[in-house]
Amino acid sequence: MTALLSLENLSVHAGGKALVSNLSLSLNRGERLGLIGESGSGKSLTSLAATGLLPTGLSASGSAILAGKQVIGASDRELNKLRGTAVAIVFQEPLTALDPLMRVGKQVAEPLARRAQRDGAPLSGAALDKAVLALLDEVALPDPQRMATSYPHELSGGQRQRIAIAMALACKPDLLIADEPTTALDVTTQAEILGLLDRLVRERNMALLFISHDLPVVANTVERVVVLRQGETVEAGNVAEVFGNPRHDYTKSLLAAARRLDDAMEGRA
């Protein structure tokens, strides 16, 4: 079986400066991989490069194969086919991930209708509304009916992030990229959202690329990790191995910084 996502020597440059260098990783259906590293280490850029969404001014080299298609150098049209179906992203900041001027029900309906269209079974009207409510229910939002007609600013951070997750699920992606999906949330909400992601990934047998600098969270969510520092891969492997027996100083310092890690590791063992 070929990997769902396979990065080989992926680099991202801004002008002459390398922001991500020679990153390699691969991810199969049903697998969970964590991408960790401190702020600015190139985690988000990696996920954007892997989906062909780098902002203008940045360029990628190497190879990024998503669902059997080469992303690097592909045209926007080719990429669009992959984007609505193979992969979806949940972002860090739930407020900016939702259009402030659109009712959230409509925001969920957009990708839902597009995916249905692509599957050759177009959804519209009452059927689409029903599918939206079902999705809101699936991400455990209370009172979906009322939620659907709300604007983002009328929801709490956790509720917004659930909407963002519902939008990602609407694409029925094989790969879900979660870019620090809980960083902006308080601890209780954080645990709820992580639980939700965990359940959804399992139920739908998706692959998960989980980006975070919160080590305990990563340890609880994924099986394998890649540790980035200033765009360089410093360590990669099984969570228990990397966290239990870090070889690189950088990983050690990360671990030392994460004081709550011990509790988390005990939780796993």
Added chain:
Amino acid sequence: MSTATMTAPADKKSHSLALKAGLLLVGIHVFVGLLTLVWLPYDPTAMAGGRLEGPSLLHWLGTDRLGRDLFTQMMIGSRIALIVGIGAVTIGAIIGVTLGLLAAFASKWLDDALAATLDILIAFPTLLIAMLVVAASDTANLWSAIIALGIALSAIVARLTRILAKRVLVMDYITAARTSGSSWPKIVAIHILPNIWPTLSVNFALQFGLAVIAEASLSYLGLGAPPPNASWGRILQEAQGTVYTAPLGAIAPGIALVSLAIGVNLLADGLRDTIDPTRRAR
């Protein structure tokens, strides 16, 4: 949430007050402008009374130096001002928004080139650009003035659109829409335009006022609508020689101009507040 609900009533009140005042002021001008199409108190070109008469029951604002009824001319002025404002802003908006979006999406060097060009254009007063455009066309009439003003305004619209669109473009919801496979035209239509619209529309209202005043200036310089089109600027120009004996000829167009400009701005503010859900009290 609690602060929002607490301040909501007061906010709502002032919003709707602005909206009402704007509707009233603009409504009067629109009503009068439409009325002139079917009815006028006097023939605007005929001598309807003595020269430079003061206000009376027959001539509410008196007459000008040719004995024409000033109120009749002011009414026609409303229609012309509305045509100029709507025409110039529409042209400016279509050209400006297109250029601005183009710049926002363009590659870096094209964007830089467009931005620099716009900055240079904006450095020239609107009126000066309009004068150049009118002078370049053979005949000075109302439409050449409107087109000239539209072109002059489009630079301002383009620059604003570019900045606003760029700000929206970096938002995660745009990336999210692209991740889910939305095409660019669709993203422009459902995310970018709605999100830049509240700010743009308020700017359009400012420009409406600017266009009406600029047309008055063009008319004043003899570059606007030729007679017998009584634009407010022309009325002002014709009244300037007799401003001490018949000040109404200068005061009335001034008040009309200001009331329309303020009305349009209040209306735009009020409308924005009802469109934008984050400002709208529930």
